[in-house]
Amino acid sequence: MTMRAILVTSTAAYSGKSGLSLALISTLAARGLNVGYFKPYGAMPITVDGVLTDQDALYINKTLQRPAPTEAVCPIVRTQALVEAVLAHAEGDLSTAVSESYHTCSEGRDVMVIEGPSDPFQASALGLAAPDLAVMLGAQMLLLDRPRANDLPDSVICESRRLGELLRGVIFNWVHESQAEFVTGRLAPYLESRNIPVFGVIPHDTALSxxxxxxxxxxxxxxxxxxxxxxxxxxxxxxxxxxxxxxxxxxxxxxxxxxxxxxxxxxxxxxxxxxxxxxxxxxxxxxxxxxxxxxxxxxxxxxxxxxxxxxxxxxxxxxxxMGHTRLHDATKADRIREMFERSVDIGALAKAFEIEL
Structure with missing residues (x-):
């Protein structure tokens, strides 16, 4: 079986990308797949045993049946030192660091879930924006969006044009009950008519935020x-x-x-x-x-x-x-998985990414 890679990205920060990545890993692993996780660029620095990594990446990696080395799971972490290095053109070869770490994390996997940057522009100065990473790592992209009430899906359309064939589909996340009918009955069919698959609409859950x-x-x-x-x-x-x-x-x-x-x-x-x-x-x-x-x-x-x-x-x-779900809370992590499985068409998603379930 050829390894498949899903790069999870979002139209804006605080869209629930880390939680969705965790739920996707859990769902695919429950179907017998060897699923790995990789976060090329993190923005929540934490040092563990002398290794600088990202807080969410550290937690998600620990949930895997076969965790990757801590130093590999998130090779580039935003710190003030990194910002200064980039501005001085002294950041070094970040692409090589990402590629080598990805090779370590992906070895022997059936599927890799790659958590991309928080918005369409993050890490562009590093050459690590979402489309850059997709091309570099041979991944296809899953777009996460938090729709606005009774509005057009401009951000999704914009990203679809920018990403082209790299984009395999969309999931709407944190949809309030008052928006649900509009999103499922109007937005989703509209995007489908423009050949942008919508794999699911995940409802807002106050307890998670x-x-x-x-x-x-x-x-x-x-x-x-x-x-x-x-x-x-x-x-x-x-x-x-x-x-x-x-x-x-x-x-x-x-x-x-x-x-x-x-x-x-x-x-x-x-x-x-x-x-x-x-x-x-x-x-x-x-x-x-x-x-x-x-x-x-x-x-x-x-x-x-x-x-x-x-x-x-x-x-x-x-x-x-309040915009960042605390994944270390086991109750919240379980709730995210439950809502994902109930709200997302796993079969359609797997087919779009050529994953055999």
């Missing part, structure tokens, strides 16, 4: 000022409070199980947030709240987190945290 208050504390390096016994509570979304108290109360009532980000000097906004279903309040600018707010938060069991970043930075960190 939720984080605990404790994870927020770690990500924002925050100090907990109240309700320290409530850090295991799940946060499903976040809102930014920058309005008057009357408007804030109506605004915050729109969403439950949320974190609220606001300035430490906005006691009115903080008190309004506490009167709604709020799991924690993040105060920016390293400005502590009033004793009235602290007392009310303690009474209601809502953690107040104090961070030294500005509001914009806190928002960016929260977007990254």
């Amino acid at each position: 939720s984080v605990t208050v404790h994870e927020i504390v770690d990500a924002l390096n925050g100090a907990v000022l109240s309700a320290e016994d409530q850090l295991d509570e799940a946060v499903e979304t976040f809102m930014v409070g920058a309005m008057g108290q009357d408007k804030a109360l109506r605004f915050f009532r729109r969403k439950a199980r949320k974190a609220v980000i606001t300035g430490g000097d906005r006691a009115d906004v903080q008190l309004a947030a506490l009167e709604t279903n709020t799991r924690c309040i993040i105060l920016t600018g390293n400005m502590p709240p009033s004793s009235l707010v602290l007392s009310r938060a303690e009474e209601l069991g809502v953690p107040i987190l104090l961070v030294d970043t500005d509001t914009l930075t806190a928002v960016e960190k929260m977007e990254h945290l």
Whole structure:
């Protein structure tokens, strides 16, 4: 059997690419295939036993029946040192490093799942953008997209034109219930009519994007000022409070199980947030709240987190945290696999990539 390679790419960051790669590996392995994993370029650096690698790549590699060497599974990791080296034209031969590592990871495999960059442009300066990698490694491409409500699939069409015959099909991911009928009944048939196969529509699952208050504390390096016994509570979304108290109360009532980000000097906004279903309040600018707010938060069991970043930075960190499924959570990893198998036409996908099941 000739080895087949699937390069998973996406139209935008935070599309669930790592989770889908994990689910695809698990699904194919359950059908008796020897499946390998490779991530040429990573953006979440971690050092393990002196080896620099990517956090998600490290975890996914460990789930394989035959894991690859840690130093091979993700040969290029974005660090400030790499950025400086590239800008000084001193990065070395990255293509050779990728090719040699891929050979190590793919030896003896039936199928390789290659996790590509996070968006169409990432790693272009390195010569490691998704189409570059597909040609280099002899892979065909699977595109992941998070569709927008009642909108045209412009990003998918654009990528289809750019990738040409390298693209074998699309999976829509994290589709909200309100969008499901539109995506399955309108978008998917439209793309199929343009010879772009759609292998599945995976529904949005709030539990997969939720984080605990404790994870927020770690990500924002925050100090907990109240309700320290409530850090295991799940946060499903976040809102930014920058309005008057009357408007804030109506605004915050729109969403439950949320974190609220606001300035430490906005006691009115903080008190309004506490009167709604709020799991924690993040105060920016390293400005502590009033004793009235602290007392009310303690009474209601809502953690107040104090961070030294500005509001914009806190928002960016929260977007990254909530847009990235934590694969090391076994419950979430199992849920991703379950949803993938239920929502994706594995037979059609395998046929498109010439994989014998």
